[in-house]
Each structure stands twice: as C-alpha cells, then as structure tokens.
Amino acid sequence: xxxxxxxxxxxxxxxxxxxxxxxxxxxxxxxxxxxxxxxxxxxxxxxxxxxxxxxxxxxxxxxxxxxxxxxxxxxxxxxxxxxxxxxxxxxxxxxxxxxxxxxxxxxxxxxxxxxxxxxxxxxxxxxxxxxxxxxxxxxxxxxxxxxxxxxxxxxxxxxxxxxxxxxxxxxxxxxxxxxxxxxxxxxxxxxxxxxxxxxxxxxxxxxx
Amino acid sequence: xxxxxxxxxxxxxxxxxxxxxxxxxxxxxxxxxxxxxxxxxxxxxxxxxxxxxxxxxxxxxxxxxxxxxxxxxxxxxxxxxxxxxxxxxxxxxxxxxxxxxxxxxxxxxxxxxxxxxxxxxxxxxxxxxxxxxxxxxxxxxxxxxxxxxxxxxxxxxxxxxxxxxxxxxxxxxxxxxxxxxxxxxxxxxxxxxxxxxxxxxxxxxxxxxxxxxxxxxxxxxxxxxxxxxxxxxxxxxxxxxxxxxxxxxxxxxxxxxxxxxxxxxxxxxxxxxxxxxxxxxxxxxxxxxxxxxxxx
Amino acid sequence: xxxxxxxxxxxxxxxxxxxxxxxxxxxxxxxxxxxxxxxxxxxxxxxxxxxxxxxxxxxxxxxxxxxxxxxxxxxxxxxxxxxxxxxxxxxxxxxxxxxxxxxxxxxxxxxxxxxxxxxxxxxxxxxxxxxxxxxxxxxxxxxxxxxxxxxxxxxxxxxxxxxxxxxxxxxxxxxxxxxxxxxxxxxxxxxxxxxxxxxxxxxxxxxxxxxxxxxxxxxxxxxxxxxxxxxxxxxxxxxxxxxxxxxxxxxxxxxxxxxxxxxxxxxxxxxxxxxxxxxxxxxxxxxxxxxxxxxxxxxxxxxxxxxxxxxxxxxxxxxxxxxxxxxxxxxxxxxxxxxxxxxxxxxxxxxxxxxxxxxxxxxxxxxxxxxxxxxxxxxxxxxxxxxxxxxxxxxxxxxxxxxxxxxxxxxxxxxxxxxxxxxxxxxxxxxxxxxxxxxxxxxxxxxxxxxxxxxxxxxxxxxxxxxxxxxxxxxxxxxxxxxxxxxxxx
Numbered sequence: 001x002x003x004x005x006x007x008x009x010x011x012x013x014x015x016x017x018x019x020x021x022x023x024x025x026x027x028x029x030x031x032x033x034x035x036x037x038x039x040x041x042x043x044x045x046x047x048x049x050x051x052x053x054x055x056x057x058x059x060x061x062x063x064x065x066x067x068x069x070x071x072x073x074x075x076x077x078x079x080x081x082x083x084x085x086x087x088x089x090x091x092x093x094x095x096x097x098x099x100x101x102x103x104x105x106x107x108x109x110x111x112x113x114x115x116x117x118x119x120x121x122x123x124x125x126x127x128x129x130x131x132x133x134x135x136x137x138x139x140x141x142x143x144x145x146x147x148x149x150x151x152x153x154x155x156x157x158x159x160x161x162x163x164x165x166x167x168x169x170x171x172x173x174x175x176x177x178x179x180x181x182x183x184x185x186x187x188x189x190x191x192x193x194x195x196x197x198x199x200x201x202x203x204x205x206x207x208x
Numbered sequence: 209x210x211x212x213x214x215x216x217x218x219x220x221x222x223x224x225x226x227x228x229x230x231x232x233x234x235x236x237x238x239x240x241x242x243x244x245x246x247x248x249x250x251x252x253x254x255x256x257x258x259x260x261x262x263x264x265x266x267x268x269x270x271x272x273x274x275x276x277x278x279x280x281x282x283x284x285x286x287x288x289x290x291x292x293x294x295x296x297x298x299x300x301x302x303x304x305x306x307x308x309x310x311x312x313x314x315x316x317x318x319x320x321x322x323x324x325x326x327x328x329x330x331x332x333x334x335x336x337x338x339x340x341x342x343x344x345x346x347x348x349x350x351x352x353x354x355x356x357x358x359x360x361x362x363x364x365x366x367x368x369x370x371x372x373x374x375x376x377x378x379x380x381x382x383x384x385x386x387x388x389x390x391x392x393x394x395x396x397x398x399x400x401x402x403x404x405x406x407x408x409x410x411x412x413x414x415x416x417x418x419x420x421x422x423x424x425x426x427x428x429x430x431x432x433x434x435x436x437x438x439x440x441x442x443x444x445x446x447x448x449x450x451x452x453x454x455x456x457x458x459x460x461x462x463x464x465x466x467x468x469x470x471x472x473x474x475x476x477x478x479x480x481x482x483x484x485x486x487x488x489x490x491x492x493x494x495x496x497x498x499x500x501x502x503x504x
Numbered sequence: 505x506x507x508x509x510x511x512x513x514x515x516x517x518x519x520x521x522x523x524x525x526x527x528x529x530x531x532x533x534x535x536x537x538x539x540x541x542x543x544x545x546x547x548x549x550x551x552x553x554x555x556x557x558x559x560x561x562x563x564x565x566x567x568x569x570x571x572x573x574x575x576x577x578x579x580x581x582x583x584x585x586x587x588x589x590x591x592x593x594x595x596x597x598x599x600x601x602x603x604x605x606x607x608x609x610x611x612x613x614x615x616x617x618x619x620x621x622x623x624x625x626x627x628x629x630x631x632x633x634x635x636x637x638x639x640x641x642x643x644x645x646x647x648x649x650x651x652x653x654x655x656x657x658x659x660x661x662x663x664x665x666x667x668x669x670x671x672x673x674x675x676x677x678x679x680x681x682x683x684x685x686x687x688x689x690x691x692x693x694x695x696x697x698x699x700x701x702x703x704x705x706x707x708x709x710x711x712x713x714x715x716x717x718x719x720x721x722x723x724x725x726x727x728x729x730x731x732x733x734x735x736x737x738x739x740x741x742x743x744x745x746x747x748x749x750x751x752x753x754x755x756x757x758x759x760x761x762x763x764x765x766x767x768x769x770x771x772x773x774x775x776x777x778x779x780x781x782x783x784x785x786x787x788x789x790x791x792x793x794x795x796x797x798x799x800x801x802x803x804x805x806x807x808x809x810x811x812x813x814x815x816x817x818x819x820x821x822x823x824x825x826x827x828x829x830x831x832x833x834x835x836x837x838x839x840x841x842x843x844x845x846x847x848x849x850x851x852x853x854x855x856x857x858x859x860x861x862x863x864x865x866x867x868x869x870x871x872x873x874x875x876x877x878x879x880x881x882x883x884x885x886x887x888x889x890x891x892x893x894x895x896x897x898x899x900x901x902x903x904x905x906x907x908x909x910x911x912x913x914x915x916x917x918x919x920x921x922x923x924x925x926x927x928x929x930x931x932x933x934x935x936x937x938x939x940x941x942x943x944x945x946x947x948x949x950x951x952x953x954x955x956x957x958x959x960x961x962x963x964x965x966x967x968x969x970x971x972x973x974x975x976x977x978x979x980x981x982x983x984x985x986x987x988x989x990x991x992x993x994x
Binding site: 212215216218219220222223225226227229230231234235237238239241269270271272273274275276278280281282284361364365371372373374375376377378379380381382383384385386387388389390391392414418420421422423424425426427428 | 552553554556557560561562563566567568569570571572630631632633634635636664671676679680683684687691695696700701702703704705706707708709711712716753756757759760761764767768769770771774777839842843844845847848910914915916917921922925926
C-alpha cells in the first residue's frame with residue numbers, strides 16, 4: 001500500500017494533545033441588562049403585533065375588536081347597533097361573554113329565556129325590569145334587574161339589543177323588529193313596576 | 209457545572225415550554241374549529257372535498273406540487289367603500305350630507321346618488337373616514353354601509369379576493385400551504401382558471417398554453433395511444449410541435465383528471481369572520497358546485 | 505479560574521480510540537455518501553429550475569420530488585448521521601471513556617441508513633407526506649426512532665459513564681440535542697404523519713419541528729463542534745464557560761419557536777412570537793461569537809491547519825444564519841422574503857454552511873486520529889474545502905440575493921409573475937446550479953477520501969488479525985504493533 005509510510009500512530013499524538021479547558025468568569029452584567037431590555041421589547045412587540053393571542057386575528061388586523069368592527073354591514077345593522085347598546089347598558093352585569101356572573105347575574109348565552117320563539121318576555125324585562133326568584137336553565141336565581149325602558153329611548157335601539165342578545169354567543173333566535181318593540185313598549189307604558197317570573201311565564205312568548 | 213440531573217431537568221423544561229407554545233396552544237385554539245354557516249350562500253363552510261378531487265389532492269401531494277406553489281393569499285391592509293343604502297325620508301338633508309361626505313360630487317351627482325340608493329358615495333377610504341361619515345349620517349334617516357375591501361399585492365394580482373385563514377384548510381389532509389412561489393399561488397385557482405381543458409393542456413405541456421412557463425411538463429399523467437375506431441372525445445386538442453404523431457392521441461389518465469378536479473375545487477368565494485370582504489359573486493359556477501356540497 | 509486537563513495515560517487513549525473506530529468510521533462514511541446523494545438531487549432540481557424539460561418524463565425525479573428528497577437525504581442522511589459520529593467522538597474525548605456497546609451502535613446506524621434510504625425512496629415514489637422535514641412516509645419514523653434509540657441511547661450511556669465528571673460546555677449542547685431529537689421526532693411524526701391533527705395546526709407543528717431540528721438539534725451539535733474544535737485546534741482554553749451557559753439557556757428556551765415567519769395564513773401571534781424568539785436566538789449567537797472571538801483572538805489561521813478553516817467557516821455561517829433569520833422575521837422584511845428563494849437560502853446556509861462545514865472539519869480532523877492512518881492525499885482535502893466553501897457560498901448568495909429580488913418582484917403587482925420567476929431570478933438560479941455543482945464535486949471527492957480511509961483501516965486491521973476484536977475493542981497485538989511502525993516512520 002502506497003499510503004503505508006504516511007501512517008502515524010495516535011499514541012504519540014494523544015500524549016501531546018490536550019483537551020481544551022474552560023475559564024470561568026461571571027457573565028458581564030451588561031448582558032443581563034441587554035437580555036432584560038430584549039425581554040421588555042419582546043413584550044411590547046407581542047402587545048402590538050400578536051393580536052391578543054386571539055385565534056381570529058390574522059394579517060392586517062390588530063385585535064379581535066378591530067376584526068369585529070370592520071365586518072361588512074350597514075350602519076343600521078341591528079347586530080352592530082345592538083352590540084353598542086349592549087356594551088353601554090347590559091355588559092356590566094351580563095358580561096361581554098353573555099355568561100353573567102355566577103350567583104349574581106344569570107347568563108344570556110344559551111339561556112332558555114332567550115332562545116324562545118318570540119321576544120315578548122325579553123322586551124318586557126328590559127323595559128320594566130324583573131324582580132323575585134327566577135329559574136334559568138334549571139338553576140334558580142334571586143336578585144333584581146331594573147327596567148331600562150327610559151334609558152333605551154329609541155325603539156330601534158331596543159329592538160337591536162334584543163336581536164343582538166338573541167343572536168350572539170351561540171344563541172339562535174328570531175330577530176326583534178322595531179315595530180314589536182314599539183308595541184310592547186306601548187302595552188307596558190303604565191305598568192311602572194318590575195315583572196315577576198310567574199307573571200311573565202303566563203304571557204305568551206311571542207308579541208301579539 | 210457537572211450536575212447531569214440538573215441539565216436533564218432544564219432540557220426537559222425548555223422542551224415542555226416549546227411544546228406547549230407551538231403544539232398544545234395551537235391545538236387548543238385551532239384544533240376544534242368546525243364548519244360555519246355562511247349566511248350569504250346559506251351553507252356551511254368549508255365543505256369537505258368530494259368525488260375524485262380527494263384523489264387529486266393525493267396526486268398533488270405525491271408529485272410535490274407544494275415545492276413550487278403556495279396556497280395562501282396574503283393581505284397587507286383593507287380599505288372601505290361607503291355606500292348609501294337607504295336615503296330615508298329627508299332627501300334634501302341626506303343630499304347635503306352626501307356632498308359633505310364626498311366634496312367632489314356636484315349637486316346633480318349627489319342628487320342622483322340619493323335618488324338611486326343604494327349607491328356608492330366614496331371609494332377606498334380608511335376606517336377613520338368611515339367612522340366620521342357614519343357619525344354624519346346618524347339620525348338623518350339616511351343609512352350608510354361601509355364595505356370592506358382587502359388590499360395587498362397578492363389580491364391585486366388576482367390570486368384571491370381576501371387573505372386565507374386557518375378555517376380554509378379545515379378539511380385538507382395533509383395541509384399543503386406551501387412556502388415557495390416558483391409558480392403562482394393556487395388558493396383560488398379554481399375561480400381564476402375554471403377551464404378543465406386548459407388545466408389538462410397545461411399539465412401535459414405547460415408551454416402549450418403559457419408560452420414563458422417554467423413549470424415542468426407532466427407527460428406521465430397522460431397516455432399516448434393509437435387512435436382506435438374513432439378519436440376519443442377525451443383526447444387533448446394539441447397543435448403544432450406539441451401534437452402527437454399521426455394516428456396517435458393523448459388521453460389524460462384518471463390521475464390527471466383527479467388533479468384537475470382538485471385544482472378546480474381550490475376556490476375562495478366568500479368571506480369569513482377573520483377575513484371579511486364584500487361578497488359579490490352570486491353563486492359559484494355550476495360544475496364545481498356539485499363537488500362542494502355542504503357537509504351537514 | 506478553573507482549567508480541566510486530561511490525565512489519561514497514552515495506552516488508555518489507544519483503547520478508547522479503538523473502541524469507537526469502526527462505528528464512527530461507518531457513520532462518517534455513510535454520512536458523506538448521503539451528502540453526495542443529496543447534492544446530486546439538489547443539482548437535478550437546480551437544473552430543472554432553468555431547463556424545465558430536463559428529465560421531465562420520469563415521475564421519480566420531478567422538481568417537486570427532488571427538493572424534498574435532497575433535503576431529507578442531507579438532513580437525515582448527512583447532517584444527523586454526521587452529527588452522531590461527531591458527538592460520539594466529542595463525548596468520548598471529553599469524558600475519556602470507552603464506547604459502550606459498539607455492536608448495538610452498528611445495528612443502530614445500519615437501521616438508521618435503512619430508514620433514511622426507505623424514506624428517500626418513498627418520497628421519490630410519491631409517498632412523501634408533504635410536510636417539510638417530515639416528508640418521509642409514515643412507516644419510516646418508527647425505524648428511525650428505533651435506530652435512534654440505539655444510537656442516542658449508547659451516546660447517553662457513554663456520556664453517563666464518563667471518567668472526567670467535569671462537563672465541558674460542548675457536552676451540555678450535545679446532551680440537550682440528544683434528548684431533544686427523540687421528543688420532536690415522535691411528536692412531529694405522530695401528530696403530522698401517523699395520526700394527523702386537523703387543519704392549519706399541522707402547519708404550526710411543522711414549523712415547531714423544523715425549528716427544533718435545525719436550531720436545537722443540529723444547531724447544538726454544530727455549536728458543540730465549534731466550541732470544542734476551535735479551542736482545541738488553537739491550543740487555548742475557552743474564554744468563559746458561563747457565557748456559553750448563558751447562550752445555551754437562551755437558545756434552548758427560545759430556539760424551538762423560531763420556525764414560522766410572519767405573513768403566513770396563521771393567526772398573527774404565531775408569526776410575532778416566532779419573530780421575537782428569533783431575535784433572542786440571534787442575541788445568544790452574538791454572545792457565543794464573542795466568546796469564541798475572545799478564545800481564539802490573535803491566532804493566525806495557519807496554525808490550526810485545514811480543520812481550523814472548516815470550523816471557522818462553520819462558525820461564521822452559523823452566526824450569519826442566526827442573524828439573517830432574526831432580520832428576516834421583521835414584519836417589513838418578512839413581507840418581501842416570504843414565499844421566495846430567500847428561505848431555501850437560509851436553509852442551505854444553515855445546513856451546508858454551518859452544520860455541514862462543522863461536520864466536515866470534524867471528520868477531517870478526527871478520522872486520521874482514531875484510525876491512525878493519515879489522509880493519503882491532503883491536497884484533495886484542500887480542494888474539498890475550497891470547492892465546498894465556494895459552492896456553499898454561491899448557493900447561499902444566489903438564493904439570498906435572488907430571493908430578495910424574487911420577493912421584491914412578488915410584492916409589486918405591476919410586474920407580471922412570469923417576469924418575476926423567469927428574467928428576475930434566472931441569473932441567480934444559474935448561479936446556484938454552479939454552486940450545487942461545486943458542492944457535488946466536493947462531496948464526490950470527500951466520499952472517495954473517506955471510503956478509501958475506511959477500506960485502508962479495515963485492511964490494516966485484517967492484516968494485523970484484529971478483525972475479530974476490532975468491533976468491541978482492539979487486541980493487544982494491534983496496540984503493540986503500532987509503535988513499531990511509528991519508529992519505522994522516523
């Protein structure tokens with residue numbers, strides 16, 4: 001073999017060869033400062049660019065609110081209008097999730113008071129309020145809800161918020177028209193006190 | 209610095225963190241997506257692919273089409289068109305408001321818009337303008353709608369009406385979104401190029417239909433055979449240098465037909481919540497329709 | 505200050521070296537063979553980019569099949585296999601320990617090669633899964649996993665039995681890579697190929713796998729090689745072990761999140777998180793580079809020999825690829841380079857430039873040491889270095905610059921698409937073909953050299969009658985016979 005003369009022996013080599021060692025000195029504080037600054041920058045970056053880690057936020061949209069704000073539709077779309085009314089009046093108790101608060105405010109999402117054929121009872125509750133014990137989805141609730149008939153002066157707003165509640169968070173019920181809202185409002189004009197659960201249950205669900 | 213167990217523990221923690229972030233969290237967020245009812249077309253979206261398009265997806269995967277083609281449309285921004293949907297009862301007031309909203313309109317044009325509502329008042333404006341105009345028309349009796357229009361180079365190229373989102377890939381297995389655009393994006397190719405014969409010719413030899421194409425030909429998806437008693441109705445209409453020899457014809461194999469069916473099924477034809485746009489197409493064209501029945 | 509020194513007597517070293525001589529040679533020779541095969545596939549794909557009718561009639565070599573076949577051959581065949589060889593050698597050198605169970609290692613490496621071969625054939629036959637880095641058909645993953653259990657298991661047991669308990673920084677990186685790989689392999693192939701998750705989550709898990717494989721597993725082995733070889737070749741001690749630890753932690757925590765650029769059809773948070781994490785990784789790389797710079801600063805390149813050049817190139821490519829990845833993840837840059845040739849540019853810079861160069865430098869250095877046979881033609885190795893380095897640079901520059909141009913064309917809707925992919929990037933594609941050709945020439949030379957060395961080692965063992973023992977350890981005869989030859993040399 002021609003290569004034979006070139007053979008060398010590792011024994012000799014290894015004896016000379018030393019493995020590298022390690023100096024150990026503390027990491028400069030500056031690096032930790034940079035790391036902290038980077039972490040701060042990262043948080044800020046995620047705050048503005050990560051869309052709140054929401055699964056519905058893609059591409060040019062910055063947040064979930066922005067996506068829902070630009071959904072197509074007329075300015076008089078009852079769902080948009082209703083959402084505005086809901087935000088200013090109903091949200092403090094029933095929450096943006098429509099789930100209410102356990103033990104205090106009953107849920108609207110999936111509620112058996114909401115998901116019925118007509119909005120008659122809902123309209124009356126919103127206009128005059130509700131007091132005394134009430135059963136929602138088989139669970140009893142006590143407490144009182146004031147009437148908002150005066151606060152929601154326009155029939156269109158009233159109908160819109162009912163429509164919004166009846167078609168959000170998985171609820172799928174019929175639309176409430178401004179005419180229905182006007183009719184119920186005129187019927188309950190001189191009532192002046194909140195409804196109770198048995199009274200409402202005696203009424204039909206649909207506006208007549 | 210020689211604590212093996214500590215090293216092991218730290219590797220395990222880092223591993224768990226990255227697993228939670230990019231495996232568990234996406235799965236929790238996106239893994240349980242389901243079809244959604246699209247009111248505009250009255251059906252559930254997305255629909256599961258049916259018929260031979262399923263096989264076509266497999267041909268697409270096996271041939272490695274994903275190495276050159278993406279199936280994702282990017283959107284860099286959005287603008288709005290403002291439409292007067294209903295003039296209401298106070299036409300004089302609304303006419304003046306329309307002029308206020310768009311200063312370029314003459315009296316006559318503004319009056320026309322009010323008389324013929326729904327009509328577009330302004331095109332391509334920002335969200336801020338939309339909000340200020342909506343405020344203008346509040347309580348005037350006139351009603352305006354802001355129609356969102358996605359923008360971006362991909363959309364300008366006509367590769368799709370909106371950005372693609374996670375929901376679009378719900379029934380793809382495997383999901384072949386791609387990462388290279390050596391060839392054009394295919395997310396909406398079924399709407400852009402709806403001609404079956406065009407696709408067959410293109411697969412047989414891309415230069416027959418696109419002169420400058422750099423796509424390779426896929427002759428193995430076709431069979432060149434002798435013409436029997438009469439020419440087959442399926443034979444490709446090839447001319448000039450691409451034509452087969454005298455007495456021969458080129459017939460697409462079932463794989464080629466399946467692949468074309470799959471390509472035609474790639475369409476973005478209505479908005480979703482994550483990527484809104486104004487839905488203008490009335491109905492998807494008939495032949496594709498049969499493959500896109502809702503999965504109810 | 506605390507400096508570790510080797511304390512083994514020379515005869516122990518002979519025993520240690522011979523314990524892993526054949527398994528490592530086997531792994532290394534197969535690795536370079538896969539590099540050759542991968543570069544042939546890349547070359548075919550590259551030619552097809554400008555001459556689309558080249559080999560068009562055969563479904564086994566379409567562009568769409570060559571690209572994943574080349575990637576998988578290079579990643580699993582060359583990079584991972586080469587990494588096994590290199591990390592075994594480093595583990596045993598630093599731990600001063602004999603290889604545990606060389607027979608199992610043989611079985612493992614044979615099985616690994618069978619798995620990769622089946623996988624690549626599967627891809628070419630049209631059974632690729634379509635997920636980048638996991639294109640191999642589903643049945644291959646269990647084979648690879650079984651093979652890895654043997655290889656990785658032996659590496660870990662050997663690591664555990666080390667004589668020198670004190671850990672050198674390279675060993676942390678190797679240890680982490682060894683644990684990380686089976687996790688991502690099982691999770692990735694299970695969730696994507698065997699029992700796929702639904703919808704777009706596949707894309708995110710694919711990105712997670714890719715970054716785990718590239719940044720953590722291959723990246724850590726590459727870093728381990730750089731941190732071990734450069735001080736060793738320059739006869740220095742590593743500047744500061746704690747700086748390495750600092751980088752180690754950052755890359756390990758953030759490296760698994762870097763694979764997904766903003767701008768894909770994924771929820772915004774995925775791309776943003778990826779962007780932030782890639783900046784952290786680039787920071788860690790800068791710290792590593794500083795540490796290396798302080799270690800080898802002032803050394804002239806010649807004193808380290810050819811291996812030094814290999815590893816130096818590897819370190820530079822690694823730093824460049826980490827910084828470019830961070831830069832590319834800025835939203836404004838990602839808008840341009842997304843879906844362009846820039847991404848394969850980054851990929852090949854990482855695989856050929858960083859990981860590949862490191863492995864070749866390692867192979868060049870340690871194969872003669874463990875076999876006791878010098879390279880018969882050192883000039884060929886110089887040729888290998890230059891062709892490979894120029895080839896890799898050409899591929900990298902062509903794809904990175906061409907990709908930038910590609911992207912600029914794509915985001916301008918006024919430029920017709922055909923002009924973007926034809927006139928716009930054609931010169932760069934030709935350039936990359938030249939680069940691939942050079943890489944192929946280097947790989948062929950490399951393959952020839954390593955295979956000859958393998959044969960010569962085998963023959964010399966046969967002559968010495970050590971065949972029966974050479975797998976499990978060298979006979980005393982071999983040991984005794986070697987000094988004699990050395991005296992002849994002198």
